[in-house]
Amino acid sequence: MNESHDREIIGGKLLVIGGAEDKYNERRILKKFLKLSGGEKAEVLIVPVASDFPEFAADVYTQAFRNLGVANPRVLRATSRQDVFQADPDELLDGVTGVFMTGGDQMRLVSLLGGTKFAEKLRHMVRESPIVLAGTSAGAAGMSTSMIVRGESTSHPQKDSVRLSPGLGFLKNIIIDQHFTERGRISRLITAVSYNPYNLGVGIDENTAIILDGQGVLEVYGQGAATIVDGSQISYNEIAEVGDHESFSVCGVQLHVLRDGLFYQYRDRHPLQPRQEFLLPDIG
C-alpha cells in the first residue's frame, strides 16, 4: 500500500471503544481515557446525546469519572438540534482535555451534532490541540466519515446487509464496527469494506479500544481484540454485480486480529509486531 490516505487527527488522539467498557471494577479503559486526558488535571466533557436516556447516561459517566478523581465533569445536555444550537461551544469546550461520547444510536448522535458550531469547534480542537476524543459503541461508530448505521449479523456478506451513512468525520477512511465478535459482525464489516475498499474496516470488541495517535498508528487496548479488515488487496469483488439483498463473492480480503498491546499502521496498512522496533511517540 503506497496509496496516500486522507489525513486528519493531527494534534489530538482518538480513543475508539467497542462498547460495554467496564465502569465499576478494573475500569482500564476509562482510566486510560483520563490518563491520556491529562491525569489529575483532566477536564472532561460528557456527550450523551446518542442515548435514548441521555440524563441517565450522563449520570452514569459523571459518577464513573468522579470515582476516578475528576471533580466536575461537564455535560452537553441536548435532546434536539435546537438544544445543541443554543449550547455555548466555548463554555462547553474551552479548557476541556477529554471528550467522551456515550453509546446509544449513532444516527441520533450525528443528526443532532452534524453541522453545528459545537461539532465544528470539537473538530478544530482535535486537529489543533492535544485533546482526547473518546467514543463508545454508537459514539465510536459515529466517528467515521462512513458510518455503519445498521446491518444484519452472522449472515454472509450480502449487498444490502449493512447501511452506511455520513458520520462525524474524525476518522477519514476508517469504518468502525463495535460489539464486534460478541455480535458476529465480520460479514457486515467485509460488506462495508467491499463497497469501497479504500476504507479500512476496524471491528472493535466490547471492553476494548483502539487509540489513534494522529501519526498513523493505532494501538489496541483492553480485554478483547480489534479485527482489521483490509480490502486493499481485493482482487475480485462481485458487489456491484449482484442484486439488492443478494450475497456476493469477494477475494483477497486481509484480516488481522490484534489484541492488547499490538499496533497497526492504519495509513500504510500493516501490523507492527510487539518486538519490532519502530519510532512511536509515547501515547500514554
Added chain:
Amino acid sequence: MNESHDREIIGGKLLVIGGAEDKYNERRILKKFLKLSGGEKAEVLIVPVASDFPEFAADVYTQAFRNLGVANPRVLRATSRQDVFQADPDELLDGVTGVFMTGGDQMRLVSLLGGTKFAEKLRHMVRESPIVLAGTSAGAAGMSTSMIVRGESTSHPQKDSVRLSPGLGFLKNIIIDQHFTERGRISRLITAVSYNPYNLGVGIDENTAIILDGQGVLEVYGQGAATIVDGSQISYNEIAEVGDHESFSVCGVQLHVLRDGLFYQYRDRHPLQPRQEFLLPDIG
C-alpha cells in the same frame, strides 16, 4: 505459495457439503452428486454411520436418491466397529460410483470407519478410480486429515476454542468446517488454521458444496458460500504464546468468500475468477 502440498485424490472427486442440503425440492446438490456419479448409471452407497439414528438417515437418503432415479442405493449398516469389520467391503463397494456419508457426529464416523478394510478400500477407490465421495456436515468434516471435532462459535480466536482430531484423510491439508456462516464459525476456523498454517481452512455454508477434482481445483456449488481461510501469509501468530482458553492475536490471514460457480486453486492457493482462462477438465 510455492510450497508443495501433500497430494491425494487422484482419480476420484470429492463433494464436500456444508450440511442441510435440500433433499425435497430443487435438490441441486444431490442431483450434482448423481450427475458426477454417472447419472442414470450411478451406483450409490449410503454411509449413515455418523448419525445417531442411522436407520432413519439411511431411509431419508434412500428415498431421496430413489426419487432422483437411483433404483437400489446400497447402505452400510453399522452401529459399531464390529459391524464394520463384519461387513464385506467388496460387496458394498464393487461397482459403486458414488458414496454418500451423512451427517451426525464426525467422531463416531471416524472412530467406526478409521483403520478398517472398508475405509482402506474406499481410499483406494478414490485414489485409483473416478468414484465420487460425498459427505455432508459430519460426513464433510470427517474427510480432513485434521478434523474439527468441536469448538465454540462467535467467540474470538481462542487457543482451545476448537479441538482437532485425526479424520479419514481424504483431504490432506484442508480443514473443513460446515454450517459455516449459519453458525458464525469464522473465529474457530481461523484458530484451527493458526495451529498450523500449513492447513488451508474451508468453511462451507449449508446447502452448499465444494467439488474437488483431484487436480488442485475446487469449485463452489449451491446456495451459500465457501469461505477460504489461507494462513500461508500469516506474519504474526501468538497461539503458541498464550495459555489455554486465552485469546490470541494473528496477523496476515487471507480470506476469500466464494459463491456458486467460482473456483479456487487449493494447491497454489489462489482464487480463479470466472472469466479467467484456465485449463480445467470438465467436472460435470
